[in-house]
Amino acid sequence: MPREDLARRIAGEITLSDDPGATLRKWRTDFDVSQTALAEQLDVSSSVISDYESGRRESPGIGVVRRMVEALLDIDESRGGGRIRQYARVISAGFESDIVQDLREYPTSIPLETLYEAMDATELVRGDQDRISGHTVINSIEAITRLSSEEFYRLYGQSTSRALVFTGVTRGESPLVAMRVVNPTPNAVILHGLTEDDLWEHAPALATIDGFSLAISNRDLEEMLEDLRRLP
Amino acid sequence: MPREDLARRIAGEITLSDDPGATLRKWRTDFDVSQTALAEQLDVSSSVISDYESGRRESPGIGVVRRMVEALLDIDESRGGGRIRQYARVISAGFESDIVQDLREYPTSIPLETLYEAMDATELVRGDQDRISGHTVINSIEAITRLSSEEFYRLYGQSTSRALVFTGVTRGESPLVAMRVVNPTPNAVILHGLTEDDLWEHAPALATIDGFSLAISNRDLEEMLEDLRRLP
DNA sequence: CACGGGGTTCGACGAACGCCGATATCGGAG
DNA sequence: CTCCGATATCGGCGTTCGTCGAACCCCGTG
Structure with missing residues (x-):
């Protein structure tokens, strides 16, 4: 069933998009498929794909x-x-x-360091636990603007023994505050997209209070996600 | 945002359907809109709608x-x-x-009886609490065949002060067993689609143990859902 | 620098769509 | 019995889609 769910979601997004071609392209590149390969799979000329993506047909058929x-x-x-x-x-x-960019449960627990390496992260605070068994990558902007309070709870709660990665962070204030409010807390929080200078001054203190590790990373987002997927 | 989410879902379902016309019709009737009214809203002739629903165009455009x-x-x-x-x-x-057929949170708590009346249900066991503040209607077959264990947990858990209605029940064994396993338990469980004779013999005992009310109903499903939506 | 892979652009053309309006059936309201 | 709302069926017609293939561009690499 997961395949069908995903298919419906993609199809719905393309169908309703202001620019169906761009949306199609987004998914194709996301799946790491070249126009040529797609065309081959469909047994059509590769220009067909390009035509659609460029928006030459404004209302392609459902088929x-x-x-x-x-x-x-x-x-x-x-x-x-x-x-x-x-x-x-x-x-x-x-x-x-687009809110939760990745969500994984590892087959076995791994050292926090392994995650740091994959993300090229620098640790600022060392927490009580140094192993994790999964991670969740959250687009902090999307999450803050679109999630309801129950959804927040669902997302942040039940996060023991995990690392939460927040992307698109400017200072790190809201993620850290959210961690104070929620229970239980994760083993580690990694802020992505900022440098140590930008960090909210109270961030390390809050991490220390709740006993989780805090790290920051500023690697290219797409590459980082790619590496995270490969993890264990 | 909920409107967009729903729109994507409907669009995705139609787009991927083997019979887009039938799917469109399903949603139109679900929204209680006549072909004529839809046509008027779109400013086209009503035959257009009929033609699509009957499948005269096999691959209508995305537009x-x-x-x-x-x-x-x-x-x-x-x-x-x-x-x-x-x-x-x-x-x-x-x-x-199609798994969760309805999910509501009432503006205020209501007596269990009100729900019974709306469903034309007969109470078999009286639990500790006689008021509820919401209900969830679950298609028991779909739930059991399609949900993962985490999803079960999400669905059955956090159900205090609510009533869980299971539809498509034959004997009531699995829903009752699930209630034993999960925590916390709801205030009431209503089994739908069976008569008292069909009921699993241990059902009342299990309800008594966990202290929730148990009732059964055998009304027409669609009418019942309609009345539930109107509730308070 | 030539070659191949990935992508874009565009003219062409038959097939299918998108929509209409007329006609027809059917069940309920008056 | 008639009128009306809801839906179905279908011929027709202008428009757009769906697809191809050829030409062309960029870039990395042997």
């Missing part, structure tokens, strides 16, 4: 969209189904994939 | 689908937005609307 989506998922499946599984985790947890 | 969906939602909004809110509740809780 085209369906075929495109299925083809993308087919390709992913033939590669092992990594992307499908990744999105399935986020979706079945009930979140949008 | 058509978008306009249809938006029109349905516009109509609902002009009527107060009841359906949108209803689905929004289910969706933002992270479930599919």
